[in-house]
Amino acid sequence: VKHDLAAAVLAGDVRVLARALTLVENASAEVRLGADDAGADVAALQAAVAPRLGRAHRVGVTGPPGAGKSTLVSALISVWRKAARRVGVLAVDPSSPFTGGALLGDRVRMTQHLGDAGVFVRSLAARGAAGGLAAAAEDMADLLDAAGFDPVVLETVGVGQGELEVAGAADTTVLVLAPGGGDDIQALKAGVLEAADVVVVNQADRAGADRLEAALKAAFELRQTGMGGVRQAPPCLATVATTGVGVEALAATIDARAAGGPAAFQARRVARAARRVRAAVERRLHREFWGSREAELARLAGEVASGRLSAGEAVRGLVGAERVSEGGR
């Protein structure tokens, strides 16, 4: 049955894909990461699609609320559709408590592509576990990739730490800004400018667009000086998503990054896989280690709090019982 699921996903069956996405979305991080043997069905699905991953260009789109990200993504989809590319979109909303599958508020703007079998849009809302959202988005993007969608767009609502993590799951991160509300680049979270591979000044027909472009230029010059000029400033493009101005050029700039094939993103993908496997292994190590030692930790913490043991002695008591005499002194 599970093999049929994977086969249907690989064949591009969108109904089965929707089911597979729900299966992965609802699985715990432990199950998705292979750290929990209970998730055999999810593990089998992931193992079955693994050989078909890496064909899609994963494009993260991030930026402050009001910058016009959804409208811009919708306009980009139109360009990609003209080239007969099948586009997958994961719209991630870290601030929404609603579970995925439903259309979020501003996803409605993508309704122009409703009914187009070459466009698959899926929403993903906030989950409980910290860091869980980015990991879930990455695993769900795998399925869109396996199903043959290319590019796979990871669009986030707002810019926060969680959104940055989601952008980090992409091969190319597009930062969208706009004059007015979202034009204060000083207010951007640390790391957001640094994570951008392409910067877009959207709503470029509005007052303040020149000022925003100048501020960006200054920020990147400052960054290059600060970093010894090692990294080039990312391309900065002007668009008006509502009219389509500049959107073809943006699509071309994004596509050019994938011109070298999967090899172009190999280093980033290896780093991402390493980070992911490392996190999963550590989660599993913690669970296995503490599973039988929580009571001992509580006892030792009591000893430390009462001054009968130093914190270091408690650590050695837990980790190196075989190497040091139990209890320390």
Add this chain to the structure above:
Amino acid sequence: VKHDLAAAVLAGDVRVLARALTLVENASAEVRLGADDAGADVAALQAAVAPRLGRAHRVGVTGPPGAGKSTLVSALISVWRKAARRVGVLAVDPSSPFTGGALLGDRVRMTQHLGDAGVFVRSLAARGAAGGLAAAAEDMADLLDAAGFDPVVLETVGVGQGELEVAGAADTTVLVLAPGGGDDIQALKAGVLEAADVVVVNQADRAGADRLEAALKAAFELRQTGMGGVRQAPPCLATVATTGVGVEALAATIDARAAGGPAAFQARRVARAARRVRAAVERRLHREFWGSREAELARLAGEVASGRLSAGEAVRGLVGAERVSEGGR
């Protein structure tokens, strides 16, 4: 030699204490937490002082820049000195790259206590490792505690995540606000109001103090409603640190929290010790696990990035090699 160091610290020798603080400050988190056997001298010092810990009331003082924290701490010290208590102060500046020991800018306001052997002030500046500052502050507070200072004040500059962690190392957290610059409680980081055991409206003679008190009252009422009224709102006091108005009442409110002796803080101290020991154990587990497996992780990450392996298979390959066939498929 190290035993002499501990003995001198316990005897209250401030010159040796200063040296011991530097030793601990310069040690890596691994060494301080007993996760690295190389730090035998630090471990011996910590083990030797452990039985003498817990006598000091650790008072964290936090709040936005400009609220008058340093002036208030200086005024509190004067009150405590009248009661012949020996006061230790750790002034923590997460934003400063300067190493500790030197007087920071606003520490100069504490010069009124210079030359008073009953007051020991030490500055601690930002360190590289995330979370390292709070852990270092906690370990340095241990030494002040062991040397017989009581209370030990942990004062932070500004309110950020790091500052909150430092406040979390205290038995009592005092949040200092002032009308004007630092009066927007909406701008406080999440968790700051929740962490406060005592709230102070400093510069209470200035315009806007009433409004700030009203905003605080509303915020705590809202919080209580939101939490089902489980936790009482903390006492809220008005002070004018520059003239001393309200400072005796504040000192009395702080001191009252320690009236029950160390038992009053036992639950919090056990939780703190557990958090600390857990973090140290996990750091050590990671080091021991990855020490011999970094190359294998890099190889597996390459396989995952190339689609030859799923992330879950790589995890199982690393953790459960004895349980599943190597490589998965």
